[in-house]
Each structure stands twice: as C-alpha cells, then as structure tokens.
Amino acid sequence: MNPVRDDRGNQYLLVKRSESASLVRNPETGDECYIQNDRLEFIEASGLETAAETIDDPVRTLLTNVHDEKTLGLLVELENRGTLGVRTLLDEYDLCESDLHGRLTVLTAAGLLEETEVAGERGYRVTETCERALEAIRNTVDDEAD
The missing domain is CATH 2.30.30 (SH3 type barrels.)
Structure with a gap:
C-alpha cells in the first residue's frame, strides 16, 4: 500500500x-x-x-531499539531501581562488559537512557521517553487482563 x-x-x-x-x-x-x-x-x-507512525513515539523508539529480553530487562531494572552505576550493573547482571557497553550505547543514542554520575562513577538512568514507553506497554497489558 x-x-x-x-x-x-x-x-x-x-x-x-x-x-x-x-x-x-x-x-x-x-x-x-x-x-x-x-x-x-x-x-x-x-x-x-x-x-x-500510528504508534506513539516513545513506544516506537523502544520497539525499534530493544531487540531482546535482556535489553528490555535492563531498562525495566533501571526504571524500578533508579540510577545505577556501571560497576553495579556488571556485578549484578549477567552481561559481560562489552555486551553491557554495547547495549548502553544503543539505548543512550536512542534517547531511552541518559548517562549520569553515581558515587563519583559513570552511571545510567532511564529517560522520560523510556518511562512513557514502558508505562504504555504495561497499561496495554493491564487493560487486556481486565
């Protein structure tokens, strides 16, 4: 068409x-x-x-930049736990340094994460765009369950 x-x-x-x-x-x-x-x-x-284009921008950004469950889980964890340092991410999750770095780079470039500082070290937090996308997805699932 x-x-x-x-x-x-x-x-x-x-x-x-x-x-x-x-x-x-x-x-x-x-x-x-x-x-x-x-x-x-x-x-x-x-x-x-x-x-x-009929899908809201934040959801479309999430869908086009998150290609597996680990990456989605990373965003969910950062949303739930708040800002986390890179050392914490490496210590607590099953991602090697290069995999984590690649995911963080892609998600930051997409506007889903932003780099920040945690206890004097590099850290990351979700952006408002990411929060809105995750909320929209959760609301859709909640609506279907009702």
Whole structure:
C-alpha cells in the first residue's frame, strides 16, 4: 500500500485506485473511504512506515531499539531501581562488559537512557521517553487482563 495525502493534509494508505476516485484507509482508525483522485498526492514514504507512525513515539523508539529480553530487562531494572552505576550493573547482571557497553550505547543514542554520575562513577538512568514507553506497554497489558 502506498501512502497518500489529501488536500487537507490527512495521510492515508491507498487501498485501490480507479479513474476518478481512490479507496483509502486511515492508518490510525482503519476506516476506509473514497476520495477523488485530484484531491490526493503520493507521499515519498513506505506504506509500512506510515502505518508504524500510528504508534506513539516513545513506544516506537523502544520497539525499534530493544531487540531482546535482556535489553528490555535492563531498562525495566533501571526504571524500578533508579540510577545505577556501571560497576553495579556488571556485578549484578549477567552481561559481560562489552555486551553491557554495547547495549548502553544503543539505548543512550536512542534517547531511552541518559548517562549520569553515581558515587563519583559513570552511571545510567532511564529517560522520560523510556518511562512513557514502558508505562504504555504495561497499561496495554493491564487493560487486556481486565
């Protein structure tokens, strides 16, 4: 599906195109409607990227940067325990120094962690973006359990 924009700036995914009108889907709601072709323009983007944009930025950042359970667990632990020093992370979790460093670098670059100081040494804490993403995921799971 190709992404399109109408003359009001609304983005859609093109489902089907005829001579005069096109069937489009709202990526956020899933609603479909016909719009005259002369009111539509194609957007230089992937239809899949357009669909992904319906997910809140913090959650999308988390999903695209956390590739395994250990990395997710690291974020959860930092959120639960607060700021931790690198020595503590190495002592208490089953990550070697290079694995921990790689994860911390990726998560910091993504804006999910920020470097800080703990007892005069380098440490890390989760950012507001990370907190919001983890909260959104937990709320979704809690809502499903109800």
